Amino acid sequence: MNNRLYSKGQLLSLEACTGCAACAEACPAVAASGDGRLSGFYRLDWRRRAGRAGWLRRLLGGRPPDGEEWRAFSETVFRCTLCGNCAEVCPAGIGLKDLWLNLRQELVEQGAYPAKVDMIREHLAQSRNVFGEDQEERAEWVEDLDEPPDDLFVKERAEVVYFTGCVASFFPLAQQIPIALAEVLRAAGVDFTLLGEDEWCCGFPLLGAGNLPAAREMMEHNLAAVKAKGSRQVVFACPSCYMMWREHYPEAGLRLSHATQFLDGLLSQGRLPLKERKLTVTYHDPCDLGRAARIFEEPRRVIRALPGVELKDLADNREHCLCCGGGGNLEMIDQPLNAEIARRKVEQVLATGAEAVVSGCQQCLRTMATHARRNKLPLKVMDVAQLVRASLDI
Numbered sequence: 189m190n191n192r193l194y195s196k197g198q199l200l201s202l203e204a205c206t207g208c209a210a211c212a213e214a215c216p217a218v219a220a221s222g223d224g225r226l227s228g229f230y231r232l233d234w235r236r237r238a239g240r241a242g243w244l245r246r247l248l249g250g251r252p253p254d255g256e257e258w259r260a261f262s263e264t265v266f267r268c269t270l271c272g273n274c275a276e277v278c279p280a281g282i283g284l285k286d287l288w289l290n291l292r293q294e295l296v297e298q299g300a301y302p303a304k305v306d307m308i309r310e311h312l313a314q315s316r317n318v319f320g321e322d323q324e325e326r327a328e329w330v331e332d333l334d335e336p337p338d339d340l341f342v343k344e345r346a347e348v349v350y351f352t353g354c355v356a357s358f359f360p361l362a363q364q365i366p367i368a369l370a371e372v373l374r375a376a377g378v379d380f381t382l383l384g385e386d387e388w389c390c391g392f393p394l395l396g397a398g399n400l401p402a403a404r405e406m407m408e409h410n411l412a413a414v415k416a417k418g419s420r421q422v423v424f425a426c427p428s429c430y431m432m433w434r435e436h437y438p439e440a441g442l443r444l445s446h447a448t449q450f451l452d453g454l455l456s457q458g459r460l461p462l463k464e465r466k467l468t469v470t471y472h473d474p475c476d477l478g479r480a481a482r483i484f485e486e487p488r489r490v491i492r493a494l495p496g497v498e499l500k501d502l503a504d505n506r507e508h509c510l511c512c513g514g515g516g517n518l519e520m521i522d523q524p525l526n527a528e529i530a531r532r533k534v535e536q537v538l539a540t541g542a543e544a545v546v547s548g549c550q551q552c553l554r555t556m557a558t559h560a561r562r563n564k565l566p567l568k569v570m571d572v573a574q575l576v577r578a579s580l581d582i
């Protein structure tokens with residue numbers, strides 16, 4: 189037991205749970221697995237009982253859990269997408285998502301965690317990216333542009349740094365996002381640079397794996413790399429990188445924007461030449477961009493600004509948007525559960541009748557596109573940056 193990992197407020201919040209089970213009803217992992225032990229309600233109850241000590245344990249009885257019980261409990265904690273829907277609906281206002289991160293850290297310190305967590309840590313320690321790939325290949329996607337620039341978008345100094353993130357840098361399907369965004373930034377005349385091999389993982393997967401100390405090393409490196417470019421602004425197409433920088437990096441006087449905010453700005457300044465393109469789309473609010481960062485309107489403004497593009501909202505949208513299954517390292521820990529959450533999500537997407545689902549996150553793109561492709565569904569899956577690129581009149 190390690191209560192020092194929790195703030196006083198968090199420890200008190202363990203006692204604030206009324207047992208209403210709203211978190212269980214809102215949880216995509218519970219819905220997809222039918223297993224109530226994946227709910228916030230179950231975890232809080234278990235952790236509260238496990239945490240009893242001294243006079244409280246003598247008064248209320250029970251014995252502390254043994255190592256095997258902690259390991260079984262950890263299975264429920266890591267089978268979670270960190271979507272934050274439980275925190276969104278909790279009537280007691282318990283900060284459940286932050287609790288899950290601290291709980292993961294506690295479990296890792298106790299040695300009670302799924303074996304795949306070690307793989308994430310090893311990849312990041314050795315290669316500085318979540319896939320264990322060679323860092324020199326981090327910006328190789330630039331060569332896939334129709335007209336790659338001579339400097340491959342890696343400049344000595346620039347006004348803006350485009351922080352690409354691991355998934356979009358290395359995963360072929362997701363590489364379409366930086367390719368599109370780089371072309372849009374170039375069309376708008378933005379003075380931007382990539383960090384190239386000096387871009388390390390933002391550290392978020394380490395936080396999700398319960399390893400904050402290792403994440404700090406990543407943060408310090410990335411901050412120094414941005415400062416070396418003399419940049420005042422950093423743009424992210426990955427909501428998890430964006431939130432990691434916004435919530436966990438030390439304050440450094442940098443302006444941080446998600447790509448949808450940046451594109452919204454470029455469009456409102458009339459910096460992008462657009463052509464008409466008929467397409468009906470629906471928009472999926474990524475958990476880290478919507479519920480976590482509260483960025484709901486900018487992506488919708490961008491979509492509506494594109495001539496000929498019609499937006500149909502999902503039945504569950506904005507802060508109530510259903511998770512796609514792609515977060516919380518769940519894909520590595522329980523792939524069938526990840527796939528079932530994606531199936532349920534795509535079912536709701538198809539019900540809108542839209543030709544394409546647009547998101548603002550490479551992990552949502554990967555998750556939904558993989559499901560659509562495996563099941564031969566007539567659905568385009570794309571990022572907002574790709575949608576804007578396709579409407580560029582260049």
Ligand code: SF4
Pocket residue numbers: 211214215216217218226227228267268269270271272273274275284285288
């Ligand atoms: S963060 Fe999402 S997946 Fe995890 S317990 Fe809460 S609702 Fe369920």
Ligand code: SF4
Pocket residue numbers: 204205206207208209210211212228229232274277278279280281282
């Ligand atoms: S929604 Fe909040 S109060 Fe209700 S059971 Fe879940 S954690 Fe407890």
